[in-house]
Amino acid sequence: MAFQDTDTGRPGAAPDPSPGNRGDGATPAIELRGISKSFGPVQANKDIAIRVMPGTIHGIIGENGAGKSTLMSILYGFYKADAGEIRIHGKQTAIPDSQAAISAGIGMVFQHFKLVENFTVLENVVLGAEDGALLRPSLAKARKLLKQLSDEYELHVEPDAKIEDLGVGMQQRVEILKALYRQADILILDEPTGVLTPAEADHLFRILDGLKREGKTIILITHKLREIMETTDTVSVMRRGEMTATVRTADTSPEELAELMVGRKVLLRVDKTAAQPGAPVLQVEDLRVVDSQGVERLRGVSLDVRRGEILGIAGVAGNGQSELLEVLGGMREGQGRVLVNGEPIDLTGTRSDARTRRRRGIGHVPEDRQREGLIMNFYAWENVAFGYHDDPAYNRGPLMDQAAIRADTEAKIAKFDVRPANAWQEARNFSGGNQQKIVIARELERNPDLLLVGQPTRGVDIGAIEFIHEQIVALRDQGKAILLVSVELDEIMSLSDRIAVMFDGRLMGERLPSETDERELGLMMAGISDTGGDHDIAEVERNLAHPSGDPHKES
Amino acid sequence: MDFLTVIQILDSTVRLAIPLLFACLAGLFSERAGIVDIGLEGKMLVAAFFSAAVAALTGSVWLGLLAGIAAALIFALIHGLASITFRGDQLISGVAINFLASGMTVLIAQDWFSQGGRTPSLSGTGRFNSIDLPGANALEAAHAAAESPGMGLSAIYWELLSGHTILVYVGFLAVPITWWVLFRTRFGLRLRAVGENPGAVDTAGVSVVRLRYAAVLICGLLSGLAGAYLATGLAAGFTRDMTAGRGYIALAALIFAKWRPVYALGACLLFGFLQAVSNRFNVIDLGLIEIPNAFVLALPYILTVVILAGFVGKAIPPRAGGQPYVKER
Numbered sequence: 001m002a003f004q005d006t007d008t009g010r011p012g013a014a015p016d017p018s019p020g021n022r023g024d025g026a027t028p029a030i031e032l033r034g035i036s037k038s039f040g041p042v043q044a045n046k047d048i049a050i051r052v053m054p055g056t057i058h059g060i061i062g063e064n065g066a067g068k069s070t071l072m073s074i075l076y077g078f079y080k081a082d083a084g085e086i087r088i089h090g091k092q093t094a095i096p097d098s099q100a101a102i103s104a105g106i107g108m109v110f111q112h113f114k115l116v117e118n119f120t121v122l123e124n125v126v127l128g129a130e131d132g133a134l135l136r137p138s139l140a141k142a143r144k145l146l147k148q149l150s151d152e153y154e155l156h157v158e159p160d161a162k163i164e165d166l167g168v169g170m171q172q173r174v175e176i177l178k179a180l181y182r183q184a185d186i187l188i189l190d191e192p193t194g195v196l197t198p199a200e201a202d203h204l205f206r207i208l209d210g211l212k213r214e215g216k217t218i219i220l221i222t223h224k225l226r227e228i229m230e231t232t233d234t235v236s237v238m239r240r241g242e243m244t245a246t247v248r249t250a251d252t253s254p255e256e257l258a259e260l261m262v263g264r265k266v267l268l269r270v271d272k273t274a275a276q277p278g279a280p281v282l283q284v285e286d287l288r289v290v291d292s293q294g295v296e297r298l299r300g301v302s303l304d305v306r307r308g309e310i311l312g313i314a315g316v317a318g319n320g321q322s323e324l325l326e327v328l329g330g331m332r333e334g335q336g337r338v339l340v341n342g343e344p345i346d347l348t349g350t351r352s353d354a355r356t357r358r359r360r361g362i363g364h365v366p367e368d369r370q371r372e373g374l375i376m377n378f379y380a381w382e383n384v385a386f387g388y389h390d391d392p393a394y395n396r397g398p399l400m401d402q403a404a405i406r407a408d409t410e411a412k413i414a415k416f417d418v419r420p421a422n423a424w425q426e427a428r429n430f431s432g433g434n435q436q437k438i439v440i441a442r443e444l445e446r447n448p449d450l451l452l453v454g455q456p457t458r459g460v461d462i463g464a465i466e467f468i469h470e471q472i473v474a475l476r477d478q479g480k481a482i483l484l485v486s487v488e489l490d491e492i493m494s495l496s497d498r499i500a501v502m503f504d505g506r507l508m509g510e511r512l513p514s515e516t517d518e519r520e521l522g523l524m525m526a527g528i529s530d531t532g533g534d535h536d537i538a539e540v541e542r543n544l545a546h547p548s549g550d551p552h553k554e555s
Numbered sequence: 556m557d558f559l560t561v562i563q564i565l566d567s568t569v570r571l572a573i574p575l576l577f578a579c580l581a582g583l584f585s586e587r588a589g590i591v592d593i594g595l596e597g598k599m600l601v602a603a604f605f606s607a608a609v610a611a612l613t614g615s616v617w618l619g620l621l622a623g624i625a626a627a628l629i630f631a632l633i634h635g636l637a638s639i640t641f642r643g644d645q646l647i648s649g650v651a652i653n654f655l656a657s658g659m660t661v662l663i664a665q666d667w668f669s670q671g672g673r674t675p676s677l678s679g680t681g682r683f684n685s686i687d688l689p690g691a692n693a694l695e696a697a698h699a700a701a702e703s704p705g706m707g708l709s710a711i712y713w714e715l716l717s718g719h720t721i722l723v724y725v726g727f728l729a730v731p732i733t734w735w736v737l738f739r740t741r742f743g744l745r746l747r748a749v750g751e752n753p754g755a756v757d758t759a760g761v762s763v764v765r766l767r768y769a770a771v772l773i774c775g776l777l778s779g780l781a782g783a784y785l786a787t788g789l790a791a792g793f794t795r796d797m798t799a800g801r802g803y804i805a806l807a808a809l810i811f812a813k814w815r816p817v818y819a820l821g822a823c824l825l826f827g828f829l830q831a832v833s834n835r836f837n838v839i840d841l842g843l844i845e846i847p848n849a850f851v852l853a854l855p856y857i858l859t860v861v862i863l864a865g866f867v868g869k870a871i872p873p874r875a876g877g878q879p880y881v882k883e884r
Binding site: 076078097098099100101102103108110114115116117118119123124126127128129130132133134135136138178 | 743
């Protein structure tokens, strides 16, 4: 279990005067110096330096593609840095692989959990850290230790439960337990709250606080400013592979951090006027969907969306939102009654397909742009034509009018500020934000009466988020109806004119954004409708541990 | 059909099930680790050839066995190299191995022995001979002498249990050992984990590549035993394409067994039984209808399709099966 120790022993090295570290003069738990890493021509990390003091929570904030994940991969031995050094408790440490990271006391909680689904909690905790060739003694020891840890840090999990039967909040706790079982004293969490309800996230932060009090060092990677402000002691900001600032959290503000992240002033709230809703465009009555496994995914959903308003659907991933979009978008069959502009649409049969839906004035920005929205190996202009390739404007006789498509693509690229402005670039080579702009441009420019939008800003940088939100609001202001599905509660709160919360295939109720808050919505997302009363985390988790859930859109 | 006939069919079931069982357990190790192995057939075939060839040349079946296992291990390494190190398509690699084995064995056999692509017939120490359990012969003699009904049951001992080669007993022993290794040892836990989620294994600080190679090599060892048994135990020498699709039937048995060792035993015995029945009878007369033996031979495949279609519970293969592991976050 020895890790490579190449301490050069530089006692005279001057301490880095970076701000915000508690206990000046002490040895940092973890220190990075001059870390650089490039992938071909792309410089993912450039001369990164961080010092994190023991017993503190350090935040790393940055947009998608800013290089946070690369940095953490270097720390966990997934990538080798081109240059720079890592010091753990003052000792220079080489981390060639995950084993070395674990030996150095680093534990990592990945955004997508690294758990074996059909193993028990205990087996997952023990995996890779067994004491001997036989399992029984290791499992017995782990059971005891787990009990201790769960009492100490509110990390309650059933040791014999299978991972696939647990909700995401509990799965995350298993990941934390895995790290603690390996005696990690530096815990890195990558976007830990992406899949949690607000109540679960609060619980997580309480756990982290407890760990911090025990002297553990925690690095929290996130793009959520609020989390940084509420939980961290110090924060580093990354932009385009560089560390642009490290500050004491108490000395900064969300606005300043956002500006440091993006490099310019950003609007944190969506600027929009009150909705002027008109006649209903979409009326859904008792919509039901049964999936191929025979599980009911939608259990009688009724809603309507009127002209000039945005209806936001909040919910934890896997509670039927995806299926709702898929049925309305013509990608899945269902039962019930759906009217568009007062006329029913087919939910089964040959006329329930996406093409027919588009003819009826429904635009669809699917949740997963890489699998459903775009063909990644195809050029931007080919992607712009998809779904509308039978448009007479794109065709000349039996042949496609490629010149016309390209001209149209160039117009859309210009209007939606897609960068680089190159119709001949393959979809995969655009950044997430620009890929999404291509999809949005394709659907919005068709002037649909009803726009279905799923996760419009997932994996999209702040600049593009602003732009996409503006476009959606602009479409609303033209009197179109918009059905928005997002797992980002912030997005739902700021964009929607009405909010419906979905849980386990049902709508828990509707709220007006001005009359609700994250707490109430969070409880509804966990299937609790009596939001006035007191609810503890255990109740939330019991409700969310629904084994039938299929968060396939998350992975 | 008298009792002795039933026992004889069961006896033949055991013989025919053993190569399937070895191959099925071989596939189980490989697939549990996430490496789909359609090349079982090819590995069995090279093992059959080299075991028979070396046994014929040296007169020692044990040297033959070693040669057969070595050949299967080399083929397993080729599959490992293609699918683990170079992250190639596991199906293509497996199919290539089958073609290579089928062509290569006949070619070398012709070059070495000039007997039309077969090895000389093995006899004496060149073959695995049957082991008689203590008292079996005496019981059989007693049975032949006295026609008492009670003596009939003794056939279970002297015909069914006794009189098999050592590899048959090894094969049956391999089942509980496999179960124990998979579910009671650290290696087994890691092996199962790497077939379900290699990312979890990797981030736990365990080498995915090493584990998968280990699995592929165990697969080579067991398919080597399967092939060697075929050529030096069941038959007396190698003949062209003598595996005759057993590698595929073993894969079918693996699915049928839902990737579990004990079920694998059951599946292989069932498929072996079907083969034994079709070998014994040309037509099975059920009174009202007559079933041709070809249908019985096809039953393993039909049953597998039924299983795959989900009629008899769900068969969930290891989740990472067939996918090369690429480190990523």
